Each structure stands twice: as C-alpha cells, then as structure tokens.
Amino acid sequence: MSNISGISNASYSDYGSFASGKKINSAADGAAELSIIEKQDTQTRGLNAGANNIQSAKDMLNVSDAALGSISDYLQRIRELAVQASNTATVSDSDRSNMQMEVEQLKQGISDVANYTSFNTKPLLDGSNPAFNIATDSNGNSMTVNGANATLDALGIADFDLTGDFNIDDIDKAIDNVSSQRSAAGAKSNALEYAYNYNTSAALYSTGAKSRLEDLDLAEAISEKKKQETLQEYAFFAQKKKAEEEKQKINVLFG
Numbered sequence: 001m002s003n004i005s006g007i008s009n010a011s012y013s014d015y016g017s018f019a020s021g022k023k024i025n026s027a028a029d030g031a032a033e034l035s036i037i038e039k040q041d042t043q044t045r046g047l048n049a050g051a052n053n054i055q056s057a058k059d060m061l062n063v064s065d066a067a068l069g070s071i072s073d074y075l076q077r078i079r080e081l082a083v084q085a086s087n088t089a090t091v092s093d094s095d096r097s098n099m100q101m102e103v104e105q106l107k108q109g110i111s112d113v114a115n116y117t118s119f120n121t122k123p124l125l126d127g128s129n130p131a132f133n134i135a136t137d138s139n140g141n142s143m144t145v146n147g148a149n150a151t152l153d154a155l156g157i158a159d160f161d162l163t164g165d166f167n168i169d170d171i172d173k174a175i176d177n178v179s180s181q182r183s184a185a186g187a188k189s190n191a192l193e194y195a196y197n198y199n200t201s202a203a204l205y206s207t208g209a210k211s212r213l214e215d216l217d218l219a220e221a222i223s224e225k226k227k228q229e230t231l232q233e234y235a236f237f238a239q240k241k242k243a244e245e246e247k248q249k250i251n252v253l254f255g
Helices: 002-020 031-085 093-116 168-214 218-254
Strands: 131-135 142-146
Touching (some): 031 093, 031 131, 031 168
16 A cells, blocks of 8 residues: 555645646755755846846936936036127127026026936935945946036036136036036946846846746646556556455455
8 A cells, every 4th residue: 555655645746736836846846956946046036136226227327317418408508608798799798797697597507406316315416426336246246337426516617607707618628527427327327238138138047947947847747647646546456456356365265
C-alpha cells in the first residue's frame, strides 16, 4: 500500500500546484530552483523600482524644462523692450519709464517661476537643490541630475533697468544661461531614457526566466496527473487482485 500512498501524496501536491499556477510553491518542490527564483524576483523588483525612479526623474525634468521655457519667454520680451529703449531718437525718458514698469513685472514673473516651481515639494529652479541622486537599478546605483538656478541674481538681471545705464548683453547672457540649463537637462533626460529602457527590458527578460522555472505548464501537468491517476488505479486493482488471490489460496488450504 505504500506505493498507493506515495502516489496519493503526489496527487495532493498536484492540486496545490493547480491552485497556485506554480510548480515551485515551497523549498520541498525544488530547493535549488526556489533559490534562483528568489534571486530573480529580487532583481526584477529592483529593476522595476529603478524604472519608476527614472520615470519620476524624467517627469521632474519635464516640469523644470517647461518652467525654464516660460522664463526664456520673459527674457525675450525684456530684450525686446531693451532694444526699443535703446532707440534714443524716438523714445523719451517717459517712454523708458513705462517700459521699465513692464520689465519689473516680467522680472517678478521670472522670480515667481524660479522660486515656486517644485516637484513633490522640492524646489527646482531656486538653486537650493544643486543635485538630485536618482537610484536607477536593482543594486541602488544612482545617476546625478543637476538642479537649475534661474533666480534673478543667478541670471544677473536683478538690477536691470531701462531708465539708467543698461546693456543688452546682460539679457543675452541670461538667455544663454537658461538655454544652457535646458540643454543640460535635455541631455540628462536622454540618458535617463536609455537607463529606463534597459531596466524595463532587463526586468522583462528576468521575469521570463523566473516564469520558466516557477510557472506551471498546465497542459503538461494535466497530462502527468492523468498518468498518475491511471497508475494509481492500476496499483489499486493489482493490490485488490493480489488480496483476492491470497484469500482463494487460504480457502483452498482450509476448505
């Protein structure tokens, strides 16, 4: 009867595999395979977490870039007013005063964008966060994303005044400064995109390898179970027949 008992135990184990959809449910099902599966699961989870971090960093850079773009628009308008104010032949001091009023409003707009642009409560353009470390892979390795500084002082236009001595070059330098920061952020965004693509691809392959070890091949499992059931029935009938034969021998001897 031990053979029947062994087959029955295997049958109960099969029901557990069918219920979970996995052929490795515990160390008893395959200690070596379980160890590999756990390592692959750790790697996959780390890669997915890194991919999420990268995506958040890219979102942060997109917010920063949009804000810097609006600052660039403000600067372009200030430059336009500066060019107009440079025309001493037709522009009066009163005209320049009116232009300066608009310049002050534009400078206030730049200041507001620089001081209040944030991502998840972290300021992005006021210079208070010169760098962000982004954990990008399953081992916690990081990539540095530089923060921007677009305050009036950083751009060198805090005292820009069309009613006094001014130099359009100051605005040009500020525009170049903003463009340079946007370009650097764009290059970093591309690097993050490469890292993101690697993480998602590696996670996909790791998940596939884990699945091949862990997941149950349902068609094969059903076929194997039917084979086990057939063997179990055969063993049962063979045992029953043997018992009947033994009974007949006893009847002959003592009949």
